Amino acid sequence: MPEPRLIEVRKNVLKKNDVVARELREQFRAAGVFVVSLVSSPGSGKTAFLEKTLTLLRRDYRVAALVGDLATENDAVRLARSQAPVKQITTGTLCHLEASMVQNALQEWNLDDLDFLFIENVGNLVCPSSYDLGENLRLVLISVTEGEDKPLKYPTIFNSADVAVVTKMDLAVAVEFDWQAAYGNIQAVRPGMQVLKLSAKTGEGMQEYLDFLMGQLAELRVGAAS
Amino acid sequence: MHELSIAMSIVELAEEEAEKRGVQITAVHLRLGALSGVVKEALLASFEMASEDSLLKGSRLIIEDVPVIVFCPSCQAQRAIGSIQLFCCAECGTPTSAILQGKEIEVVALEIEECQSPV
DSSP: OOEEEEEEEEEETTHHHHHHHHHHHHHHHHHTOEEEEEEEOTTSSHHHHHHHHHHHHTTTSOEEEEEEESSOOHHHHHHHTTOSOEEEEEOTTOSSOOHHHHHHHTTTSOGGGOSEEEEEOOSOSSGGGGOOOOOSEEEEEEEGGGOTTHHHHOHHHHHHOSEEEEEOGGGTTTTTOOHHHHHHHHHHHSTTOEEEEOOTTTOTTHHHHHHHHHHHHHHHHHHHHO | OOHHHHHHHHHHHHHHHHHHHTOEEEEEEEEEETTSSOOHHHHHHHHHHHHTTSTTTTOEEEEEEEOOEEEETTTTEEEEEEETTEEEETTTOOBOOOEEESOOEEEEEEEEEEOOOOO
16 A cells, blocks of 8 residues: 655745745845835726826936736826836736736836836735735725725735825715724734825825835935945 | 636646655645635635646645734734734734734645555
């Protein structure tokens, strides 16, 4: 009779992705570019928020964006209105971006020419959480129209992100959005998480968010110079 | 639904080991963290599909659930959390997000069948 036997291996299943993400992070560091990725559910306002971000930042900084989408190029077309370089990553049926897709998409770009690179993930609050893209900062967006309990339903994505952004604040009153409840729920699943609230439409809160990004870039460059 | 791509990575990884060692794998032991972002049931179903046309065909995926462990700044010790919706020390209630364990997607062992030489 054949005897079953156990052999130990200990291998991280996502090692391939993590290796590429590490390479990317090193490239970004060497080029002095600050990389921000955006995750959220579909319809939370990622693209409008990013379009506004690119438009405002490109007055003083060199910015570009990669945008992941399942099938259409609508988001890239919208973002191109900001005049910043934008590239679409069409994922087909894949529900998330992986580090290798980012690496491929960046091949024709010279990172030395950039201050900020934004990566818009596919609209999904589950799958992107497992994949490191080499970014410096991951923002998780929730819009006021989604309900205050999103953090409790998706604690994993909040724990993979660095900062939470509450979007569509211009609609807060109309949908009776309870800021305290939403903030409390974010803190319950990720104690100490920084939370920004803003409206890409009215511009409310955008300056505070841009100041935060500029501070992060300055810190990165001070760190690199020392 | 990224479980299929995770399952394909597991199969690929196990196949490499099987070829390297020249063995037949009958089961893969996986540690799966509560914060891995992977749904266990979906992964089990995906594994069956992913292993269908591989060296792993007919093998089992055995998943060990790995709970979240945090560092509690008050207790100065490793602690469980209240729940995945409440990142507080299960002992003293201090909020903490210093995650020490719970994000794992890790193949830890392979079960192989060893043929004994005929007597």
